[in-house]
Amino acid sequence: MTEDVADIIQPLSILAEDEQLFRASVREFAEAQIRPLVREMDEQAKIPRALIDKLFDLGVMGIEIPEAFGGAAGRFFHSVLAVEEISRVDPSIGVLVDVQNTLAINALLRFGNDDIKRRWLPRLAAGTVGAYALSEAGSGSDAFALTSKARDDGDAYVLNGRKLWITNGNEADLFIIFATVNPEAGYKGITAFLVERGAAGFTIGKKEDKLGIRASSTCELILDECRVPKSHVLGEVGKGYKTAIETLNEGRIGIGAQMIGLARGALDHAIAYTKERKQFGKAVAEFQGVQFQLARAAAELEAARLTVYNAARLRDAGRPFLTEAAICKILSSEVAERVASLAVNLFGGNGFVKEYPVEKLYRDAKIGQIYEGTSNLQLQTIARQILS
Numbered sequence: 001m002t003e004d005v006a007d008i009i010q011p012l013s014i015l016a017e018d019e020q021l022f023r024a025s026v027r028e029f030a031e032a033q034i035r036p037l038v039r040e041m042d043e044q045a046k047i048p049r050a051l052i053d054k055l056f057d058l059g060v061m062g063i064e065i066p067e068a069f070g071g072a073a074g075r076f077f078h079s080v081l082a083v084e085e086i087s088r089v090d091p092s093i094g095v096l097v098d099v100q101n102t103l104a105i106n107a108l109l110r111f112g113n114d115d116i117k118r119r120w121l122p123r124l125a126a127g128t129v130g131a132y133a134l135s136e137a138g139s140g141s142d143a144f145a146l147t148s149k150a151r152d153d154g155d156a157y158v159l160n161g162r163k164l165w166i167t168n169g170n171e172a173d174l175f176i177i178f179a180t181v182n183p184e185a186g187y188k189g190i191t192a193f194l195v196e197r198g199a200a201g202f203t204i205g206k207k208e209d210k211l212g213i214r215a216s217s218t219c220e221l222i223l224d225e226c227r228v229p230k231s232h233v234l235g236e237v238g239k240g241y242k243t244a245i246e247t248l249n250e251g252r253i254g255i256g257a258q259m260i261g262l263a264r265g266a267l268d269h270a271i272a273y274t275k276e277r278k279q280f281g282k283a284v285a286e287f288q289g290v291q292f293q294l295a296r297a298a299a300e301l302e303a304a305r306l307t308v309y310n311a312a313r314l315r316d317a318g319r320p321f322l323t324e325a326a327i328c329k330i331l332s333s334e335v336a337e338r339v340a341s342l343a344v345n346l347f348g349g350n351g352f353v354k355e356y357p358v359e360k361l362y363r364d365a366k367i368g369q370i371y372e373g374t375s376n377l378q379l380q381t382i383a384r385q386i387l388s
């Protein structure tokens, strides 16, 4: 191969220099600042505000926000790297960072007008956590069956309804809330609104008690005659379905990143433990049966990571990535569950107790197959493409 060709071809797994530096700084932060808190956060089902402030200081809470608004002016791929590295240590913090960047900020960058960008992007870069509220009790996979209503009332819309399962509900100060201005119009009535914590008629309801990612808050939101100025409409009235579809298509690459990070964390723990633990007079990792299990996990993880990086690179290149995003999410979440399960097995009894880290990762892995479109919905997207 000539030198020229080597310059043109960019292997997926080779990171640019800025990406390598960024990943190293996030990994260092995750080890030093997040690792010591993981168990306590899981037990208390809470993320300390001091840690969130440190995430803002690190620059991972406003990755794609332009410098003019105080952000890091990074690419989507940087968000993927941040979510992956953080989730390697704690997938709960991974999803906080993921929702902030790939859903909340992404939606404002893509659909916000100049006024909205000027008002909120500097805050989102500097300390305001965002949340993204689409789901309701009756509308999950069938997201556009939502029933929260927005009534036109002069210079404002008046919102009524309930949202369920909203990540960052406890920490967020800015909520992107989807409601319909016209239930008869079906999905064409759906509109996205920006609602601030503390707005009259807007309260945070019950917080879910979950199997995994316990430190990440998942809350109900209650809208009771909540007046939202018309200047807080994100994108066009009646085009909220477009905002939701487009941001979620990108968001699920972030969940892929969360899952490959989780799998990497579980594999690292399993490798370290089996090299240390002795049975039959030697380290457990010296048994070929164990080596093959670890090797298979590493192979599956590499394959899943490449699908995530490919989807993210396609997105940054402005190329279509819908099917690739669905593929990366389903593969990564299944690999995460398998690798975390293997880690539990290889820790033996210690895999089953909270004193060791892998039972938590096993619990955390399950969510990857549920949120931002269940596995069946990803399969539906892939099937549509291959059968069209």
Ligand SMILES: Cc1cc2nc3c(=O)[nH]c(=O)nc-3n(C[C@H](O)[C@H](O)[C@H](O)COP(=O)(O)OP(=O)(O)OC[C@H]3O[C@@H](n4cnc5c(N)ncnc54)[C@H](O)[C@@H]3O)c2cc1C
Residues within 6 Å of the ligand: 099, 132, 133, 134, 135, 137, 139, 140, 141, 142, 164, 165, 166, 167, 168, 210, 218, 367, 370, 371, 372, 373, 374, 375, 376, 377, 380
């Ligand atoms: C921890 C957590 C955090 C979340 N965070 C957010 C958030 O921040 N914002 C937000 O808006 N939502 C959030 N969600 C909601 C999440 O996106 C939904 O739970 C998810 O989309 C599934 O919807 P559902 O729970 O109503 O399940 P359902 O849609 O009722 O699905 C039940 C089962 O039916 C299957 N199914 C449904 N339709 C079909 C079909 N057509 N073909 C085949 N199978 C089908 C599903 O795959 C699933 O297995 C969160 C959920 C959880 C648990």
